Amino acid sequence: MNLALFPDVVVSGETIPSAAIAAEAQNHTAPRDKPGIAWRKAAQALTIRALLLQEANARGLKPDPLELAPGRFETEDEALIRALLDEALTIAPVTEDAVRTEWARDPDRYRSAPLWDVSHILCACDPRDEAERGLAEARATALLARLDGDAKGFAAAARESDCGSKASDGHLGQLGPGDTVPEFEAAVRTLPEGGISPAPVLSRHGWHIIRLNATAPGQVLPYDTVRPKIVQALEKAAWARASRDFVEGLAQGAQISGASLAPI
Missing domain, CATH: 3.10.50.40 (Chitinase A; domain 3)
Incomplete structure (x- = not known):
């Protein structure tokens, strides 16, 4: 890939090196004949990372890496981003009505294995x-x-x-x-x-x-059996929406060139 074809990515004065984007692009899928899509996905991911780290530093947060597995710890950047999201995001508890509504939408989705x-x-x-x-x-x-x-x-x-x-x-x-x-x-x-x-x-x-x-064929599972799974899914979806809205708010207050946060 000719890196010169792609503009520099700058987030509020911080330039993201092309080499870093090229390395990150290996983690993103794209059609074989369209490597630029992987590049844009990588540029977007690193732009979001930069926005979050800049906000964490602006709030004076300090990294406290967690041990993810025996002998394997978060990086300082990962710890900072986690601390920021823990501080910034407030997720409302999932209500029983919401869980039952999700269940009633299609109980057939929740089956035992065939x-x-x-x-x-x-x-x-x-x-x-x-x-x-x-x-x-x-x-x-x-x-x-x-x-x-x-x-x-x-x-x-x-x-x-x-x-x-x-x-x-x-x-x-x-x-x-x-x-x-x-x-x-x-x-x-x-x-x-x-x-x-x-x-x-x-x-x-x-x-x-x-x-x-x-x-x-698997049997439809009773509500009480699948309730924890539904709660977990709803919490995960709510967290994803909240984090997306938070990043969009950061982007609106930042100066970004060379990358877009629009869906790719």
Whole structure:
């Protein structure tokens, strides 16, 4: 990226170095052919950071870094920003009416995790080994072609699996979200009951042929169970609105060039 194409960012007399913006841009997504979007997002983030630090210093706040994890502490800038927001923002308590209104808007959003009854056939390989991966894929593809969607023949074919589940006709039992590797779960989620994966699925373990035997959808959870989650979400949303309004107020009283706080 040609840094000379981008103007200097200055916040009330404080210049943010282009190198700092370039480094921050690595933390922001943008289309591959539009790197300028990542730059503008980074410039915006550092502009907001500068506004907050300038305000913290103007109020005479002192950093008191917290330990975030054993041996890992906030930076002084992070501690200053936290102290400023703690002092400046007042968030009204979430009312019971607000929680019940949010719940009533769509109770179906709050469900227990689904369960999937799954069987599979594994053609094991090390996916990093191209030759081994190719041989295992060819074997899995041949097995799948032999099945030709015949769910009844799955149990017999599963006896050729490289997984210990072959002793139970490939049956893995009931699985929930997070119980398997992401590639496997993503494939399970696309299958209808009784369906077999249309193509072998690659994971760190090798190639899988997957059959979804049955699905138990999650049940709508009672209000008392989900209330804490709703309260937390409403508090988080209120804090986000308050902090956004606070930053906008700081920006109105500052002189900013080379960056915009408008949504990107």
